[in-house]
Amino acid sequence: MSIEWVNRAVDDLRAWGRAQGLDVDVDEVRLLCDYASDYLDVHELGDFTPVAFEELLLNIYPRKVIAPPESAPETVAAARTLVDFLLDTEEIGGKMANRMRSVLDRIEPEMPIALADTSRFGMAKSLFSAMGADALEKGVVLPVSGLSVSGADERPVAEECDCPGCSPLPAVRLAPPETLARDAARVPLLTDARRLVQWMLAGGRTPTVKGRLRVRDAAEATAQLGVADPGLLWRLAVHTGLVEVQGTAVFDGDGFDPLEVWAAAVEFVVEKDTGGAVTGDVSLDEELYGLCDMLYRLQAPVPVSLVGDYLEEIGLVDDGGIDVPEAVRRLAYCGLVEPGEEVLELTPLAVWGLRSLYTGLGMEAPEAPDLAAADASELIEGLLSGMPAEAAETDIRAWLANRTPLQAAAELLGAVSGAPSVARGVAVTIVDRLGPEAETAVRAFLGDAELRPHAVHWLTSRGLSAPALTQEEVLWMSVDMLALAIPAAEDDPETFAENMSASGPPAHLIEEMWRVDHPEVVDVLELLGRSLRDHNVAKAARKAAFKARSRAIG
Known part of the structure; x- marks a missing residue:
């Protein structure tokens, strides 16, 4: 993720390229710097080494960046440009530059092979690649960003890394707090943890000196409470504050509200070393953050078969390996995914919990606004931001329900007078749902040169009187x-x-x-x-x- 030194370096690189009369691939160099900063402890340009380039291009890129093998020469060329820049600005000396160029010469024929090797892919990259390059756009309403609905200007889109794991988090729609709190109180994982705590307290049982569940108590809890993994439940209870442990004494927790407990539970399940107790497999537990992050970003169901194919591809599923349906069942028990045999999809609770985790890590995790109460310009801009089709449809219906057809048509068409065609198209598409009751409002835009053809078409298609379109207007x-x-x-x-x-x-x-x-x-x-x-x-x-x-x- 870009930090200040990367931004400064890119600005200096642009200026250097202009002075040298060179066409510098700034985006690719930024990506190199971003990944070097994130994964290789490169904190300034002078920290680049030949080993850093080798690690970047033959290890990190194949794992993280969705790029076809044929793109490798462009990346290597950008790395060579970076070396020239480092040498010219005296960040490195001539001997170091020669060593770097020698390494890049060796890397160039190897990098396409590395990019094509699916066994090197990380979880998110493998799933995104398998779903196709347009996975993020499936079911999305007119995904156009940076649009100014007023038409006065268009905001430039900031340069961003193309890797799903490094791209900005999408805005998500959150369920009402009261619904989330009610559902959190019913998550089987948490209800079993509470039962275990009450059982321990009622029986005067004590944990080990390290605060863990005693083997004897774990066996009895399994027999008496019917819980599969009391050790995991006890660790969860301690982490979330459901129980307090002082030495070998245990006390009731601080009484956190359900959502506070749930936020801590999500952090525990996806980030802590759970040793396979969550999904049934150690390797899959380690991949859980990446899997949940991918589902959060997609905001769409992922076929379970696709997850299974990936796990098989990297060797986690074989004879005696992961039972994928069982892993999905366990994730549903934890409240992370909707129970289902065909697809994997985060629960509303999981979306809320992951967003809480992201914000706690200092990441920007925007919340999608409620467009039902927005004005027409805000509605259109929200629909153009790339939300899933189902959410967009819900918002449109709710927005229209708050207005008469006459009001809706007047607001929508008025908001896009003089706007870019994509915004105008959204407005016209929604107005097309309205019946003849909107006639007066639509007819008022016959004098708008850009909206007139659409207004004429709307009137004619409803059998209402309308002027004839000229050939130029039809075109x-x-x-x-x-x-x-x-x-x-x-x-x-x-x-x-x-x-x-x-x-x-x-x-x-x-x-x-x-x-x-x-x-x-x-x-x-x-x-x-x-x-x-x-x-x-x-x-x-x-x-x-x-x-x-x-x-x-x-």
Whole structure:
């Protein structure tokens, strides 16, 4: 994760590149510095060594960074640029630079092999890679960040590491505190821990001098209480404050509220050395933080089979190895995942607990706002932030329920007058759910050049009187709606190509699109040119894109 010295180094590198007339791959060098800082105790540029480069490119990158093997030459080239920069700024001497270059020469043919070796992948990287590059975008409503809904400007997107484990945590939707507290009080792991504490206190039993459960008491607890692992439950009770141990004496805990106890329980389960007592396997217990972190970031169910495939791939599942269904059952018992045979998904309690853990570690873990009470601009911006489709749908329904159709249409269309096409598309899509009761509000935007075609289409599709669209307006609306599809088309070009084959604009319309005064007309035509399956129509799109670029230059 970037720290101050990395930011300064990148700024200096940019200035150095400009002075040298070099096209420096700043993003790749930043990634090298970030990982060196996080994993190799590199605290300044002068701390880089040949061994650091070897560890970065042949060990850390294969474990942490989702990158195809063919990207290795770009990374090695960036490392060579970094060496030149270090030498030129006298952070290292000539002999050290030569040693570094020699190491990079040896690394270059080895790095693609290392990136392709799935046995080296960490848990999060393996699962993200197996799910595909678009895993984070599945089921997401128009994932566009940095958008200014007002249209006055667009905020630049900060440079970030591409690794899922180092990327910023997504905003998450939290359940109401009263619901979380009620559910925390019912987690089987915690209820069994409380039963064990009460049993110990009622029987006047004492722990060992180190505060652990005596073997005799553990055996009796298993027989009398029916708990599978009383040793784990006792350690959990001590960690969460359910019981206080002073020497060999035990006392009631401090009476923390259920959520405080639950937060401590999550920390214990995913971070402490539990020796396989949580999942049934030592190695999987050690991977538990990475697995939970991945589920938190995805905000989507992950097939259990995919987790099993990964565990098998790294040798944790074989004859006599991990029983994956049993591990999932244990995680459900701990309150971390929803019980199910097909997919793995965090419980609302687990989401809350992990966020509490992250914030305790000093990480920024944003909470997604309740969009039902937001104004139209905030609703649109929230929907564009990349939330899961189910949450987005809930927010839209709740937002509409608080307004009449007339109010909703007026607020939504008013919020995107003059805004970028992606924001306009979100507003128009929601307004399209409204019935004829919204007519007056929609009709009020017939005078807005960008919203007029959409307003006419809305009125006409409901059998209401509307002016006829000119050919120019038809073209403009076609480009505007296709611009909305660009993010999804880039993520899933095959599906986009299928949709265009079935219901895309005809060739004669595409040929004329270059005349449209729309800021994204070139992007739309280039997308059509590489996506359409009809060779002649695709060629027409490419020609139109050339004309549109020439028109813009002229």
